[in-house]
Amino acid sequence: MIPLLNQHCEDLLEQFRQKRGLLQRMEQVVADYLHTILSQQGIPIVGIEHRIKEEESLARKLELKGAKYQTSNDITDLLGIRIITFYTNDVDKVAAIVKHEFRIDWDNSVDKRKMHQLNSFGYNSLHYICRLPKTIIDDPAAPELNTIRFELQMRTALQHVWSSIEHDIGYKGVVHLPSEYKRQFSRLAGMLELIDDEFSRLRTKMAEYSRQVQILVASGQLDEVPLNLKTFYSYLELRPFDRLNGRIAAVNQAEIFPTSLVPFLPVLEDMGFETLGDIERFIAEDSDDAYQLAVAGLAVTDLDIIAENIGLQSLCFIHVLKNGGGLPALIRILDILNGKRESNQAIAQNIIKQASLLACFTKGSQ
Amino acid sequence: MKTRFQEENNDYVMYFEGRLDTAVSPVVEKELQPLHECEGHDIILDCTKLEYISSSGLRLFLGVLKNAKAKGSKVFIKGINDDIRNVFAMTGFINLFLFK
Numbered sequence: 001m002i003p004l005l006n007q008h009c010e011d012l013l014e015q016f017r018q019k020r021g022l023l024q025r026m027e028q029v030v031a032d033y034l035h036t037i038l039s040q041q042g043i044p045i046v047g048i049e050h051r052i053k054e055e056e057s058l059a060r061k062l063e064l065k066g067a068k069y070q071t072s073n074d075i076t077d078l079l080g081i082r083i084i085t086f087y088t089n090d091v092d093k094v095a096a097i098v099k100h101e102f103r104i105d106w107d108n109s110v111d112k113r114k115m116h117q118l119n120s121f122g123y124n125s126l127h128y129i130c131r132l133p134k135t136i137i138d139d140p141a142a143p144e145l146n147t148i149r150f151e152l153q154m155r156t157a158l159q160h161v162w163s164s165i166e167h168d169i170g171y172k173g174v175v176h177l178p179s180e181y182k183r184q185f186s187r188l189a190g191m192l193e194l195i196d197d198e199f200s201r202l203r204t205k206m207a208e209y210s211r212q213v214q215i216l217v218a219s220g221q222l223d224e225v226p227l228n229l230k231t232f233y234s235y236l237e238l239r240p241f242d243r244l245n246g247r248i249a250a251v252n253q254a255e256i257f258p259t260s261l262v263p264f265l266p267v268l269e270d271m272g273f274e275t276l277g278d279i280e281r282f283i284a285e286d287s288d289d290a291y292q293l294a295v296a297g298l299a300v301t302d303l304d305i306i307a308e309n310i311g312l313q314s315l316c317f318i319h320v321l322k323n324g325g326g327l328p329a330l331i332r333i334l335d336i337l338n339g340k341r342e343s344n345q346a347i348a349q350n351i352i353k354q355a356s357l358l359a360c361f362t363k364g365s366q
Numbered sequence: 367m368k369t370r371f372q373e374e375n376n377d378y379v380m381y382f383e384g385r386l387d388t389a390v391s392p393v394v395e396k397e398l399q400p401l402h403e404c405e406g407h408d409i410i411l412d413c414t415k416l417e418y419i420s421s422s423g424l425r426l427f428l429g430v431l432k433n434a435k436a437k438g439s440k441v442f443i444k445g446i447n448d449d450i451r452n453v454f455a456m457t458g459f460i461n462l463f464l465f466k
């Protein structure tokens with residue numbers, strides 16, 4: 001319910017009603033612009049919230065402190081935008097972009113994160129009071145679009161959760177909260193601040209790990225890189241199986257159909273490979289025999305399309321056969337790749353038949 | 367080469383009979399059209415009576431798979447004989463399809 005206001009406050013309220021259309025237009029422009037620019041900069045965000053102040057909420061504000069505003073232009077939160085990030089250091093990145101893109105009213109902007117004493121915790125958010133520059137919107141028919149100020153808040157998801165709950169409980173309460181409960185809120189804020197920092201630290205460490213892996217892969221120090229999903233992806237960017245695939249394809253002038261090689265990671269792990277260095281040696285040592293195995297089947301056909309996994313598949317088959325794994329080891333590979341099926345046995349038997357004609361298996365028996 | 371399309375238990379089933387080679391591929395490609403609009407349906411390529419598949423046939427199957435994946439549908443190959451299974455194995459495509 002809107003409270004009864006004095007004439008000055010009623011005038012301010014009326015001014016607000018008059019410019020609601022402009023505020024709505026600004027709201028859309030700012031929200032769209034922020035979505036675009038943050039996406040272009042590759043900053044992941046939880047979301048962007050925006051609202052025009054409710055008339056009742058403004059009336060209550062004016063009831064308390066209407067005298068300090070000469071005109072409605074002095075009220076800086078009629079339009080409020082909130083950018084919620086995942087990580088604390090992204091709040092600073094977003095702030096840097098906002099500083100670059102909008103005109104900031106520094107006298108009225110505040111970094112709540114810096115307002116706490118060293119031994120206190122609570123509301124953490126960065127508030128900038130902004131104006132839209134003409135580089136974003138320039139409409140001679142509505143110059144107010146560049147003069148009306150709006151509030152832009154930036155905070156992390158955890159800061160957002162804390163302040164939303166604090167707002168919910170704090171404003172609902174009709175009785176004065178004992179200091180014991182206030183202290184509990186403060187402790188929770190401290191805990192969330194710690195978690196925010198840990199998430200940021202973890203992200204930095206993971207990015208550093210990725211960089212190190214890429215450097216090691218690029219420099220060929222593959223024995224130092226453990227084999228896992230992340231490192232295997234980096235390794236595949238070097239296209240280590242292209243040469244073998246190309247040799248196999250050349251036999252029938254075949255097209256190589258792009259397929260993912262990632263399903264082979266559990267096979268490689270099952271075969272006991274622990275580092276990318278192991279994979280590199282596996283390719284070097286077994287490629288010629290893998291080529292012979294693949295060609296033994298394909299050369300007698302006119303098949304001119306093969307999957308990109310053909311080289312790696314042949315390498316795996318030949319490796320277990322050369323290591324004496326025989327039929328059970330082949331079936332095990334096929335079970336991992338295709339799921340357990342009866343037909344895997346028939347496929348494995350056919351591979352054994354083709355392999356039995358290869359030089360690497362006939363030499364010993366002659 | 368004969369094909370027959372049928373909807374069974376919400377699956378789109380295409381039956382193949384005979385030899386799927388380069389000569390018949392253009393005709394079969396047109397006959398596979400009903401599989402294109404497969405949203406909400408899995409696809410079964412019933413090869414119980416398929417005697418032979420060439421590279422052109424593999425390309426048709428891969429086309430069905432690519433289209434179905436984009437629409438969130440699965441593609442199953444049913445009842446292939448040993449020779450055709452070996453074609454899938456030696457080309458590396460055996461890992462791409464699901465088999466019934």
